[in-house]
Amino acid sequence: MSYIQNLEKNLSSTRKSLINHSLYSKLDSKQKLVEFMENHVFAVWDFMSLIKALQRNLTCIEVPWIPNKNRLAGRLVNEIVLAEESDVDLNGNPKSHFELYLESMIQIGASTKKIEDFIFKIKTLKSYNKSIDNINISPVVKEFMDFTFNIINTNKNHVIASVFTFGREDLIPDMFIEIVKKLSINDEIKADHLIYYLERHIEIDADEHGPMALKMIEKLCGEDEIKWKEAEIASKKALEMRIKLWNYIENKIN
Numbered sequence: 001m002s003y004i005q006n007l008e009k010n011l012s013s014t015r016k017s018l019i020n021h022s023l024y025s026k027l028d029s030k031q032k033l034v035e036f037m038e039n040h041v042f043a044v045w046d047f048m049s050l051i052k053a054l055q056r057n058l059t060c061i062e063v064p065w066i067p068n069k070n071r072l073a074g075r076l077v078n079e080i081v082l083a084e085e086s087d088v089d090l091n092g093n094p095k096s097h098f099e100l101y102l103e104s105m106i107q108i109g110a111s112t113k114k115i116e117d118f119i120f121k122i123k124t125l126k127s128y129n130k131s132i133d134n135i136n137i138s139p140v141v142k143e144f145m146d147f148t149f150n151i152i153n154t155n156k157n158h159v160i161a162s163v164f165t166f167g168r169e170d171l172i173p174d175m176f177i178e179i180v181k182k183l184s185i186n187d188e189i190k191a192d193h194l195i196y197y198l199e200r201h202i203e204i205d206a207d208e209h210g211p212m213a214l215k216m217i218e219k220l221c222g223e224d225e226i227k228w229k230e231a232e233i234a235s236k237k238a239l240e241m242r243i244k245l246w247n248y249i250e251n252k253i254n
Helices: 003-019 030-058 071-085 097-108 113-125 128-132 139-154 157-168 174-185 192-221 225-253
Strands: none
Touching (some): 030 071, 030 113, 030 139, 030 225, 071 097, 071 192, 113 128, 139 225, 157 192, 157 225
16 A cells, blocks of 8 residues: 555545534525535635645745746645636636635625635735634634634745645535525526536546645655655645534534
8 A cells, every 4th residue: 555545544434424424414494504504614714825835845935046846846836826826717717715615605796704704814914823813703714814824934835735735635525516406596696606606626626636735745755655655644634624614613503
């Protein structure tokens, strides 16, 4: 069994618990979906910081430019960033996946005030810690994002890449999309933007980002058993943090 296969095997039980989480089946009304999105949007945002941290570390984004030795990993991360940061919306206009999610929230009537206030603070204060301490959000959501930034601050590329891959990618179950479609068909919500976001995310993750991300982890960990173990520990914790976030949202909508 290869290192990557062993890692996937060791994470499979926790991943299964997340994918089969009971929260999804309870998102059966507009009000519940709104509550979900108003909390989940912060996870959508900090996902972008994970991938940008990898791009910063694995490519050269400084001036003057110099070649980076992580050629394969650099190419892979640049391709992932291209789609995440500059994908297209329903009308073919370039937009990041975060912006697509905001559009989806607005369409179903969810408030974007807290996340937009947070983004404004990031722009002005230029600090995650100062910004997060000046916004009124759930301690569970804050803990989730704090974990992400603690991972980024390790500056260990193999750890960041593993959390990005196993803690974030390929975790949207088909059941969630079917529930959203059912709500849309019943005219309870207008959700073509959300359905597009979810289907687009799954399509890219399965066909492109998933395989690319696995290659990137293999390249970054090599045959270093310590790195593989660190990747496993961080990835498992990331999955557990997502489960904790889902538990919190589920309790709120019950």
